[in-house]
């Protein structure tokens with residue numbers, strides 16, 4: 677999977693082009709990815725201009741995070757938890773077979789269905805079959821639990837508090853109870869229940885307190901980044 681492949685994918689997605697936004701998401705993503713066993717990959721992190729709550733990783737080190745998710749984080753470690761989880765999918769080589777058999781542009785269309793509401797609109801009638809395919813872009817519960825474990829390990833290694841991951845997941849579960857349509861994309865691709873959050877909390881509790889003390893939970897760069905994302909024109913999808 678090379679540069680050309682990712683360009684074909686990205687051509688199908690509404691990617692935020694703001695340089696400051698891109699700089700920060702890549703800085704934070706690289707900080708975590710560089711502490712994994714796949715530090716050798718050429719990692720790329722993209723913000724998708726969509727109000728849907730979702731994030732997705734493509735084999736090879738391409739990680740996509742939606743504005744809708746970023747705008748729901750309230751501290752740096754929550755964003756790091758989501759990135760750590762997605763990075764975990766790449767490190768563990770969790771792949772979506774249907775996606776592996778597709779060309780770059782087709783992966784882009786599938787991702788557009790997964791990450792944005794484009795396939796839900798009447799106007800995108802031609803894409804509805806592809807939307808059906810998007811249902812397959814779903815990780816197993818086992819993959820999810822493993823990506824969580826990797827996320828905890830790698831955020832701690834990079835000096836960031838792992839508490840943001842369960843905190844963010846809890847927030848998404850709460851929103852599913854009150855406003856399910858806003859977060860359905862996330863739950864369609866990343867099966868998540870209370871027991872998964874409990875497992876992450878148990879894993880964190882297994883670390884000695886001395887190792888968790890002093891880990892970073894927030895930063896002024898994160899605060900500026902989120903303010904910048906919020907200031908962008910509202911997403912259409």
Ligand SMILES: [Zn+2]
Nearest residue numbers: 815820823866
């Ligand atoms: Zn996942």
